[in-house]
Amino acid sequence: MTSEACDLLIVGGGINGTGIARDAAGRGLSVVLVEQDDLASHTSSASTKLIHGGLRYLEYCEFRLVREALKEREVLWGMAPHIIWPMRFVLPQSHSPRPAWMVRAGLFLYDHIGGRKRLPATESLRLAADPRGRGLRHGNDDRAFEYSDCWVEDSRLVVLNAVDAHQRGARIMTRTRFASARRTATGWEAQVSSGGITRTIRAKAIVNAAGPWVADVLGCLPHRDSRHSVRLIKGSHIVVPRLYEGDHAFMLQNADKRIVFAIPYEGRFTLVGTTDEAWDKAPGPAQISAGETRYLLDTIRQYFEAPVREADIVWSFAGIRPLFDDKAADASAVTRDYVLDCDSGSDFAGAPVLSVYGGKITTYRKLAEHALEELAGHFPAAGRAWTSGAVLPGGDLPGGDFAAFVRAQQQARPALPADLIQRLCRAYGTRIAEVLGDAKSLADLGEDFGGGLYACEVDYLVRHEWARCAEDILFRRSKLGIHVSAATRAALDAYLGTARERRAG
Template sequence: MGCLVAEATFDTDLLIVGGGINGAGIARDAAGRGLSVLLVEQDDLASHTSSASTKLIHGGLRYLEYREFRLVREALIERERLWRMAPHIIWPLEFVLPQTNSPRPAWLVRLGLFLYDHLGGRQKLPATRTVALDRDPLGRGLKRGADAKAFVYSDCWVEDSRLVVLNARDAADRGATILTHTRLVDARRADAGWIATIEDHAGRREVRARVLVNAAGPWVAQVLGSVPDARRDRGVRLVKGSHIVVPRLYDGAHAFLLQNPDRRVVFAIPYEQEFTLIGTTDEAWNGAPGRAEIDQAEIDYLLETVARYFERPVTQADIAWTYSGIRPLYDDHAASASAVTRDYVLDLDAGPARAPMLSIFGGKITTYRKLAEHALQELSPYLPGAAWTAGAVLPGGDMADGDIDRFVAGLIARHPALPPSMLRRLARAYGTRTDYLLAGVRHPDDLGEDFGAGLTTREIDYLCDHEWARSAEDILYRRSKLGLHVPADAAARIDGYLRRRTPASVDQTVPTDQGIERIGG
């Protein structure tokens, strides 16, 4: 165990602070190596940055402009790997990149896309092609410009908050303890390890850990501040990214990558069948790292982008939903928020008589698995275990050949009395674990009360018992996006139902899924 004292008694090998994608990914990797893991999250899983992304698994085409070749290559390699790991929540998405209004010459864009096609060992995703928007159906809904040329390339879509929950679920299935609504109060080095004080609704208690992992995202500096002798030679730069959701702007399953005169780019993406997701912005954030909200300047910027490219007029009154997140980027002293690196930095604070603390700066959702692998590699002098996650599917992803359509067809055949639209949604959320959720269901009445949009008591119980959900907000906007579809009174009705559930069920913090792996196949 390196410099740690073997005789010391610890409650856990790793204490991980932060239940976003990086913390959940590290917990999963560590638990799969046979290590004992305790993860504490002060709010709900994915309740901040990790549920406020543009929801893409991508290499980051625009990062090539900043010569982030290592990051782009790593992300491109991870792109198809993650798709194979979770085909129910990750799937291919085609992007149309119009040259209309482009501040970049077509030859430069095409060169960037050539690199994008070849840097990461693309296997299943199609190569870039060129289309004429005035003749191709992909141009429908766009304003006609002087240059009708567009490039079409592919990346992947991800249900970001579900990716976090599935990593936490897999970590718990492998023995990790996941405590939500539990915060780190302070931590100090003692007996070649850590003594940390954590606090939940029941009060405070101490935990002894071999290693402390600071994966607190926007709170990474605050966690460092709770450690008396922490090294503080790395900086975090907080950048706000905001999105708007509007009624569907165009037909088709493709997305658009829109170039603006200031050289920033904005995505327009089909969202929840009825909507288009527009984003993101990049604004420096100097406030507290809590939940941010979109400001008027960001709304105006995104609406101006829509007006620049699309035929259909959109006003602020049309906006159905907005969300904003604070990205905790590594401070590389770039001049603008858009140019700050999206690469990650792992800062190991350890020594011969100094218990190890690993702090995570930066990162992007596409590279979370590799980041976790690198984190455990950094900690290898203190903790044993070999890398294993590269070919391991996430919960629900173990469907034959990763074929979600075939699985959905089988699900519909097994449950002919249930609405196919509901079954498709459940399959996309839970994959093969849908069979566990629906065990014993023969008729819609078996699912219990319907709170709207097909969200039933049976599903809510599953989310509380197996995915740490505690509130209507958890269920409607993180475990799903049904908040965009349910009636206005649904949240109050759901919270009322949750209050009526027995406290043991509501407060269960380490759900178990014994037997799920044997069901659904």
């Protein structure tokens, strides 16, 4: 058994946990983060991968949430221009249950309440005569609107927050389960376990950012009855061969007033989702249901000319969203806002527990700031808020110009495939130099696993990003898993196993 002490013990390695860890470490607090699986292994890697205000939330009068999220779009884009970039969304009216005037009024608010500076404003389209309408089925009404939001590589955003937190002194412990905690005279004494080893962590405060497991973590604490609860909602997506040409996405309205996005994905595919289905089981891995698959395929067939069958689905994924339970009758109407519950009452005097309920990936940075504000009275020596404008690892591109950065990298390594350099720039930004080292040719990159994955990148991910198995690399640190064969996965697992044996020896 080993033991260590810290200011803040954070339970949960999703976007909220890593965002709080980064913010706290940057304020000078000592931080330990424990995650029972891999970083972003659940909800945070199963999003629709959008940095957006949430246009449909205006319909539920969620004006505070939408305004905060809209303001965050350009902040996050500036922090990580390698993994976040602008995208235009076409919103057809052909099957809309909402009148065009209502949609346009909502888009006017969307353009003006969030301090938009660099993203272009909404425009009106006639899809029958516009290239952006190609691939769509055209009905009697060919009106559409096009507006702006941003795309994010969601699991990489989580990892980069963890990397930055680690560089600022935080300890990141993946595959480590939070088992229990008890109050002591000086704070908390928590037990965590990994690989058969139990550690004691003494912390002045605990942050419960366990997402779907937030109630389970509270159950490991003495005398703790939450005033709030989470509502678990499953959201599923499918990936199909590309449905249309162009870099724009579609926001598709169904008769039941639910929204489905169709988004360019990994070059050759279209990502379609999401669904909203109540989850009444224990938190854990989720899969798309037959009903969700039919719903998404029916939406595709209603809007697009391309014939798509279930057999055409390349990949599907599902995640459990831990939404704050506002008692809404409809799963689609449950708030995406977050609630922070900081308990430092008589049972926890001087040793607070802050639990995170709800939230969305777009507002994670503000959530982290608010969490540190809640804890400020317990850490008077902590620094001030600092993350706005502070780039994430790899995000310090010269002038923030991603295209120019890619060209410069391709010119610097002309013997390496241009598409490989492009992908590595997207994933790692300026840290591509650490991934490639002095490599100038393919022979310098080490073992070739297929699909553009080489040993030098794998070694980097193991050393710096807590990757331990093929799934970590192929589906969270990247999405190469949908491009490569089973042989690649087997070869990668064998390589990682040999590397672990070498480290153990």
